Amino acid sequence: MAVFTRPRHAFVIAGVLGLALSATACGTGDDKKSDKAGSAECAPYEKYQGNDGKKVSIYASIRDAEADLLERSWAQFTDCTGIEINYEGSGEFEAQLPVRVDGGNAPDIAFVPQPGLVKRFADAGKLKSLGADTKAMAEQNMPADWLKYGTVNGTLYGVPLGANVKSFVWYSPKTFKEKGWEVPTTWEQLITLSDKIADSGMKPWCAGVESGDATGWPATDWIEDVLLRTQTPDVYDQWTTHAIPFNDPRIIDAVDRAGTILKNDKYMNGGFGGVKSITTTSFQEAGVPVTNGKCAMHRQASFYANQFPEGTKVAEDGDAFAFYFPAIDPAKGKPVLGAGEFVVAYADRPEVQAVQTYLASGEYVNSRAKLGNWVTANNKLDIANVASPVDKLSVQILQDKSGVFRFDGSDLMPAAVGAGTFWKGMVDWLNGKATAPVLQGIESSWPK
Amino acid sequence: MEFDFADEQPKLLMLMYGLVAFVVVVGGLLLLLDVVPAWFAKRREAQLVAASTSGTPLPRRPKQREGFFAFFFLLPTLLLLAVGLVVPAIRTMLLSLMDGSSTNWVGLRNYGWMFSDDSIVRVLINTLVWVVLVPLVATAFGLIYAVMVDKARFEAIAKSLIFLPMAISFVGASIIWKFVYAYRGEGDQIGLLNQIVVSLGGEPRQWLLESPLNTLLLIVIMVWIQAGFAMVVLSAAIKAIPGDIVEAARLDGVSPWQMFWQITMPSIRPALIVVAVTLTIATLKVFDIVRTSTNGNYDTSVIASEMYNQAFRYGQNGQGSALAVFLFILVIPVVIYQIRNLRQQREG
Numbered sequence: 001m002a003v004f005t006r007p008r009h010a011f012v013i014a015g016v017l018g019l020a021l022s023a024t025a026c027g028t029g030d031d032k033k034s035d036k037a038g039s040a041e042c043a044p045y046e047k048y049q050g051n052d053g054k055k056v057s058i059y060a061s062i063r064d065a066e067a068d069l070l071e072r073s074w075a076q077f078t079d080c081t082g083i084e085i086n087y088e089g090s091g092e093f094e095a096q097l098p099v100r101v102d103g104g105n106a107p108d109i110a111f112v113p114q115p116g117l118v119k120r121f122a123d124a125g126k127l128k129s130l131g132a133d134t135k136a137m138a139e140q141n142m143p144a145d146w147l148k149y150g151t152v153n154g155t156l157y158g159v160p161l162g163a164n165v166k167s168f169v170w171y172s173p174k175t176f177k178e179k180g181w182e183v184p185t186t187w188e189q190l191i192t193l194s195d196k197i198a199d200s201g202m203k204p205w206c207a208g209v210e211s212g213d214a215t216g217w218p219a220t221d222w223i224e225d226v227l228l229r230t231q232t233p234d235v236y237d238q239w240t241t242h243a244i245p246f247n248d249p250r251i252i253d254a255v256d257r258a259g260t261i262l263k264n265d266k267y268m269n270g271g272f273g274g275v276k277s278i279t280t281t282s283f284q285e286a287g288v289p290v291t292n293g294k295c296a297m298h299r300q301a302s303f304y305a306n307q308f309p310e311g312t313k314v315a316e317d318g319d320a321f322a323f324y325f326p327a328i329d330p331a332k333g334k335p336v337l338g339a340g341e342f343v344v345a346y347a348d349r350p351e352v353q354a355v356q357t358y359l360a361s362g363e364y365v366n367s368r369a370k371l372g373n374w375v376t377a378n379n380k381l382d383i384a385n386v387a388s389p390v391d392k393l394s395v396q397i398l399q400d401k402s403g404v405f406r407f408d409g410s411d412l413m414p415a416a417v418g419a420g421t422f423w424k425g426m427v428d429w430l431n432g433k434a435t436a437p438v439l440q441g442i443e444s445s446w447p448k
Numbered sequence: 449m450e451f452d453f454a455d456e457q458p459k460l461l462m463l464m465y466g467l468v469a470f471v472v473v474v475g476g477l478l479l480l481l482d483v484v485p486a487w488f489a490k491r492r493e494a495q496l497v498a499a500s501t502s503g504t505p506l507p508r509r510p511k512q513r514e515g516f517f518a519f520f521f522l523l524p525t526l527l528l529l530a531v532g533l534v535v536p537a538i539r540t541m542l543l544s545l546m547d548g549s550s551t552n553w554v555g556l557r558n559y560g561w562m563f564s565d566d567s568i569v570r571v572l573i574n575t576l577v578w579v580v581l582v583p584l585v586a587t588a589f590g591l592i593y594a595v596m597v598d599k600a601r602f603e604a605i606a607k608s609l610i611f612l613p614m615a616i617s618f619v620g621a622s623i624i625w626k627f628v629y630a631y632r633g634e635g636d637q638i639g640l641l642n643q644i645v646v647s648l649g650g651e652p653r654q655w656l657l658e659s660p661l662n663t664l665l666l667i668v669i670m671v672w673i674q675a676g677f678a679m680v681v682l683s684a685a686i687k688a689i690p691g692d693i694v695e696a697a698r699l700d701g702v703s704p705w706q707m708f709w710q711i712t713m714p715s716i717r718p719a720l721i722v723v724a725v726t727l728t729i730a731t732l733k734v735f736d737i738v739r740t741s742t743n744g745n746y747d748t749s750v751i752a753s754e755m756y757n758q759a760f761r762y763g764q765n766g767q768g769s770a771l772a773v774f775l776f777i778l779v780i781p782v783v784i785y786q787i788r789n790l791r792q793q794r795e796g
Binding site for chain 2: 094095096120123124212213215269272273274276277279280414416419420424427441445447
């Protein structure tokens, strides 16, 4: 059976070559030492030093360009402390994290964007509570509202990291100026403007909720934003904690009100088709017609700034900008819907705690903000380090002490609802199903 | 867009390492498979030669040792089966009797949920539709095609055309078909199906949103992939029908119709069963197509995708496990049928 006489030589050569290559690969690299440790630029990192050569693994859903920024943001920290951070971003983060944790392969630190998931891990006893330093740092720098979302049964497990503001409507300042439209500041003005635009032949709104595995989430933001405007923040809290049923008449009312825009064929869906096209339009694409005059408004979070085509000027006098999603009764204040991720730890080794403390510090948030496209609720953030005008606006809103802030409701709910039936229900709803049966279905799926 | 090789150097280096590692591992395995049996064969040959020249009978291998050897070779498989199949199966069954966080026992509640929740009943019905239609249509299509192209002029080309989709992954195929079904509200349709509809004067439709049509459209994808498999196996079976039987039938003056039902069908029956059973099991497990095309939205979900969602995305381990166990139970009769069939063939 000597079929391979000739190829055998090739294999042997290839094998030797491979071994030689991997040997040289092992020889170089991996000897980063904190030779800068004593220098002046490392002074702020002194309190994290003493863990030279230790490794900390971080797991999160942030990938690609944003992940590169993330790794650059702590470069100086790793240089000065000698702590090596192994970052891994995954598109399947939410599904894979529980698998890894249950399988005994938990990362040291994870950035979890859902307080509901933080609670699940804390309840299961998998999370380490914060070290004293981290806790002090977090309490000093973060608003109480935000700390509440990282707290489970009175123990603080998650330190808020990045943040985004969801109560924004994207529009084109250029188009608005050309047509003589005014930025609406009340719900009534918003509807009047929508009618006016619809009569002019343009579709006033565009929306898209397709998002792969997570299809449906942008619609849940709509409902949450409207609910915050039709009801008090207390009702909102009762809804997210299931103190009132999911199909409470007040919720039905809010969904129906969102439906007056989302399910209105006269308003929807600029450049994509009828109302039903919302479910198949990807959320990344959905707002782009704002810049080419096919639709006028797109309600989406601050991070949508990254989705506009290259060359789009995102500014108050540019091709695209955002205004605050108007309140229904301005006398009740200006509620803000937002979200963000929380730093939780599955290990409490000193180097892990050092990284966690650092991520809550002013040095870190400013280092990350300087790289662009990033906002946090951390009050040590110097607004001068925030470049983009939308991010500036977001920081002002987040740091506004009088504002009513509420976290994205679907992220607070158990995953079976918040990442399951609520998303699915919204898809069915946009696809033509009536409000009451959809909400009834979600209510009955709430885990007992 | 400029491509700077210097910038990409670490990635390219990585790629090269990967390639070299692949060659080393695969080459090493091939080498092993080549050298080891060859060495044994050579030794045996030497023994034979030595035995024949000295005139002594060939030393027989003791029977006991053979049994020991067989066990030794089976051991890794048995271990892997236990670790990878038996233990997880038992664990899944236990988990299906527990709640979402796998801490409290809830008895058969998860199974009750499965048959009472409207959306899950829908999932079960969808799976049934898949399991009935895919093996039936794919096998029928493969059979008709195999009979039609048999001994035709461009048989090889015609067969490769149908077989090509087999080379595409389920995810790739789903993406291709998603473009076929794509919809544009305004302007030119980028979807083939809608373009045909529009050029015939119709209105474009959002195919994947309309239940139950969308499930059928997803089934088309699976049939597209699997018909080639059915065709290849059945074509081989047709070719294996002994020539004298066909000739004898011809001499008796059968019509093509009679030839098909009286000669071809009975002769290829074992192959037909193998194809149908394989396709049934593949269909029960279908996951990629649904997940890629609709993600189970618009009433298109099937058991495998719902199981993944419940267990891994919604944190409902109990409900996910119950679905998995149910899927397991559905597969068992098919497997038993297949084993009995194989046994009968061996005896007959």
